[in-house]
Amino acid sequence: MILLVDMDAFFASVEQAMHPHLRGRAVIVCGDPDRRGVVTAASYEARPFGVHAGMPLAEAKRLCPKAEYVEGNPRKYVEKSLELLELFLTVTPDVEPFSVDEAFLDLSRMGDRSATPEAAMAIARDIQQRIADEHELGASIGIGPNKLISKMASGVQKPKGLTLLDEEGFRQLFWPQPVQALWGVGEKMAGHLNRLGIVTVGDLGRARPEVLEQAFGIVGPHLREAAWGHDATPVVPYHEGVDPKSMGHEVTLPEDCRDAEFLEGTLLRLSDQVARRLRGEGFGARTITVKLRDHRFHTITRQRALAAPIDDHIAIFEVARALWRANWKGEPLRLLGISASALAARGEGEQTELFERDTRGRALREALDKVRDKLGEAAVVPAGSLTHRREAGHVPFGAMKRKDPGALSREGTASQVKRVARDAAREGTGVTGRGTPRGPGSGTGDAAKRDAGASRGAGARRGPPTPPERGPGGGKT
Ligand SMILES: [Mg+2]
Helix, strand or coil: CEEEEEECCHHHHHHHHHCHHHCCCCEEEECCCCCCCEEEEECCCCHHHCCCCCCEHHHHHHHCCCCEEEECCHHHHHHHHHHHHHHHHCCCCCEEEEECCEEEEECHHHHHHHCCHHHHHHHHHHHHHHHHHHHCCCEEEEEECCHHHHHHHHCCCCCCCEEECCHHHHHHHHCCCEHHHCCCCCHHHHHHHHHCCCCEHHHHHHCCHHHHHHHHCCHHHHHHHHHCCCCCCCCCCCCCCCECCEEEEEEEEEEEECCHHHHHHHHHHHHHHHHHHHHHHCEEEEEEEEEEEECCCCEEEEEEEEEEEECCHHHHHHHHHHHHHHHCCCCCEEEEEEEEEEEEECCCCCCCCCCHHHHHHHHHHHHHHHHHHHHCHHHHCCCCCCCCCCCCCCCCCCCCCCCCHHHCCHHHHHHHHHHHHHHHHCCCCCCCCCCCCCCHHHHCCCCCCHHHHHHHHHHHCCCCCCCCCCCCCCCCC
């Protein structure tokens, strides 16, 4: 059995947990509350007023003027997220962080203790209770035979829901629903399906495979399987898949995007992920590669070799941004990736620059603030910031080979997560590479359509783990 633990109104709930005077009140987490921007998260008390993530702040203020408007703190949420991962790892070593507030837990290696639906339910209930007791947070948990079903079950009942579905229950519940209820089917694809006469999930399940294949290529048959509740994608534990030759992260954007600011924000986030992994593994990179895939699935990779290894997110970002700027012609992009290669163990060919420790922390804060000002919190800590994925990417609807699970140890996983947590908590004061830290806001792109950015803010927090190319649907927190 697989669980998907989804934190309820995560950012807002963390604020409430940390600031008792906010409990029971409508809390709206945003960027700087005095500037225009979007709602990053709304507590459940704010939702009856119609406030939701992604909504322009001005509108939220009209709907719910008495709410507490709280400037979000991405670092705090990442730290909390890592604490939760540690909790999950005491249950099973097979934990895959899916977004900053969601994680998959594969219980199958727990043997008899999780073999029946009842046993899995009891484990889920216990996790929910521990999250409440130890962190004063609410979570909703979906339980199912695979990732697809557990993910979709997690949204059935919120907040504090516990939903168990088998394949049959899944079909009963979702077949009558519009096809975009299916995880992975976005608005665009739903439109495409509708034009083929496929309106509900059930229609998709009954559709002729050839028709789907003709319309969507290899994704087509997987879509149909998904409608049946079939999904062979394994839970890929956090620490798996580290290739010592390169380390990369990529993200499929929630929708095709040509908003330069948003894309730069995404590059910054990817840089941070890559940098963190480099430091966690004790490497610096001499080559940085960016990967761009446009809306027509045309993919390019461009790389730059560096004189000395770097492991600093600002340095990586500057190289990645330069490559991106030199190669992006303004076409809508669906995927961005950054990888680091030509790795050198820390210490080789690297000078220790002590005085940079201070400036680096400042540069990080400035960088985060600048992006946050423009895009809201969601741009800085969107989904997948914690998601550790292999170069190959995550393929929800396709089978992916996984490594020998026997090679894992709970201790190893836990210590890895702790290390990453420490890294995050250190606020970027660790050893730096040779890059001169400079805020990335020094010259952001010019495009940036505000209206497009608004709804994307919310979407961006969703997990990008996408199948052969699609953003996951849904939009709750
Ligand atoms: Mg959530």
